[in-house]
Amino acid sequence: DLVADPRFILRKKIEGRLQQRHPDKWLPLYSQVKFSDIPYVDAWNEGLRHDRIMEEVLAMPGIEERWDSEEVERKALELL
Numbered sequence: 001d002l003v004a005d006p007r008f009i010l011r012k013k014i015e016g017r018l019q020q021r022h023p024d025k026w027l028p029l030y031s032q033v034k035f036s037d038i039p040y041v042d043a044w045n046e047g048l049r050h051d052r053i054m055e056e057v058l059a060m061p062g063i064e065e066r067w068d069s070e071e072v073e074r075k076a077l078e079l080l
Contacts, residue, residue, distance in 0.1 A: 006064075011054050014067050018076055025080055026050075053079040 002008040018026035029047035032038045038046075057063065057076050066072060 007058060010064060010067055011058060014057060014072065017068055018073065022077065025077065
């Protein structure tokens with residue numbers, strides 16, 4: 001169950017922060033599909049790209065303690 005997985009919860013926190021601070025750059029897959037005119041295939045591909053970015057971000061040393069740092073935000077934006 002994903003909602004009980006600490007890594008999943010951490011990922012959602014990071015994604016939420018990115019969406020809040022950079023809504024023009026980070027739009028979750030659900031929002032792209034449900035609330036935009038973006039074609040589904042484009043939204044899906046962007047979601048896969050977000051998955052790859054988050055894999056790298058979550059692999060950063062000490063991510064659990066610094067998930068809301070400028071460094072983590074900068075890393076995610078650089079990978080976009």
